[in-house]
Amino acid sequence: MGDYQQQIKQGLAALKARDPANAARYLSEASKTAxxxxMPWIALGNAQLSLGRNGEAETAIDAQLELAPRDVGALLLKGWLREQADDTRAAVSFYRAALNQAAISGTPPALQQLHEHAAIYAEQANDGFESHLLASLGTDLSPVMTEALELLTGRRQLFLQEPSVFYYPGLPQKRFYDPADFPWLEPMLALLPEMQEELHSVMAEGANGFAPYVHRPQNRPAPNNPLLDNEAWTAFHFWRDGDVVAENAMRCPATMKALSHAPMPQIAGRSPNAHWSRLLPGAHITPHTGMLNTRLICHIPIKTAPHCWLRVGSETRGWEEGKPLLFDDSINHEAKNEGDQERVVLLFEIWRPEIDAADREAIGRIFQAIGEFQ
Known part of the structure; x- marks a missing residue:
């Protein structure tokens, strides 16, 4: 037993002295009995690499990966060896595994340069892979197939429903819905000029009735939100937690008439909820998810603004005159006004169309029970 320990000691000393030939000789002998x-397999692999013996080096690295499959150094060296063998797919596989693990446990300082090379190589290989696929498939693809290809190549991130409170299983993972599928929007949009005039009147009176959307609730912790009590994102409520906000409703009869067409949930103490949502220049509603996936959020643009956008999952849209947006807010989303004009939308919630009447009623009872619990 002492022989292999002595050989390992001599091999490591030779490697430190930049004598790869003796390092490889001592460590190879040690590997026969140790x-x-x-065994310091990575040391043996480095010695063999210094001598240009890539096959022997890979055998040593493979032995280390047998013992420690997530060893960052071994994964990086294995990737480099596969790269030298022109095995691009294997090289990328090992490099990506190394990069993922390094994000958790770090990279050995001596391999930092190889870590940086691995990141560049993997990105370039991904570009080549994407070009190969596009050359094979062509660019005349449907929007769904284009997205699938971008997910495959890492150009787009996958976002799924992640409601913070209540999850209803089996619903489609769909970011935006087509307004044409909701015929009740037509009579709402017919009232758009009157709603815009009502907004103009309210703003002419000093925007009285608008208040920060993110506020401090009574007897509850303050939300951890950078827009807490911030006038950059404000709301003018028509319905709030199931109750009409009488003063605002009286000032805006056309808007209330428009909302009467929408199939908003009716849950005592919870909904309907409907308000003008006003976003000032520079305001950023940071990424978040809604409480439940049983609703859609609807936006009817009342006052559009350039350079103002909404991202839901991996898809970003802007607000256009006369074009509602309907989206699933249980998917990670954010909004930002990067322009120099304010944006105002009429925001309200509706039931997801896939949920039948019986389950809607049951969901309502769940949230009524939650509200009644003391």
Whole structure:
């Protein structure tokens, strides 16, 4: 037993002295009798690499990966060896595994340069892979197939429903819905000029009735939100937690008439909820998810603004005159006004169309029970 320990000691000393030939000789001899767990396989691999013996180096690195499959150094060296063998797919696979693990446990300082090379190589290989796929498939693809290809190549991130409170299983993972599928929007849009005039009147009176959307609730912790009590994002409520806000409703009869066409949930103490949502220049509603996936959020643009956008999952849209947006807010989303004009939308919630009447009623009872619990 002492022989292999002495050989390992001599081999490591030779490697430190920049003598790869003796390092490889001593460590190779040690590997014949040493238990695999006692062997410095990466040291042997580095010695063999210095001598240009890539095959022997890979054998040593493979032995280390048998013992420690997530060893960052071994994964990086294995990737480099596969790269030298022109095995691009394997090289990328090992490089990506190394990069993912390094994000958790770090990279050995001596391999930092190889870590940086791995990141560049993997990105370039991904570009080549994407070009190969596009050359094979062509660019005349449907929007769905284009997205699928971008997910495959890492150009787009996958976002799924992640409601913070209540999850209803089996619903389609759909970011935006087509307004044409909701015929009740037509009579609402017919009232758009009157709603715009009502907004103009309210703003002419000093925007009285608008208040920060993110506020401090009574007897509850303050939300951890950078827009807490911030006038950059304000709301003018028509319905709030199931009750009409009488003063605002009286000032805006056309808007209330428009909302009467929408199939808003009716849950005592919870909904309907409907308000003008006003976003000032520079305001950023940071990424978040809604409380439940049983509703859609609807936006009817009342006052559009350039350079103002809404991202839902991996898809970003702007607000256009006369074009509602309907989206699933249980998917990660954010909004930002990067222009120099304010944006105002009429925001309200509706039931997801896939949920039948019986389950809607049951969901309503769940939230009524939650509200009644003391």
């Amino acid at each position: 238990p695999p767990s006692d």
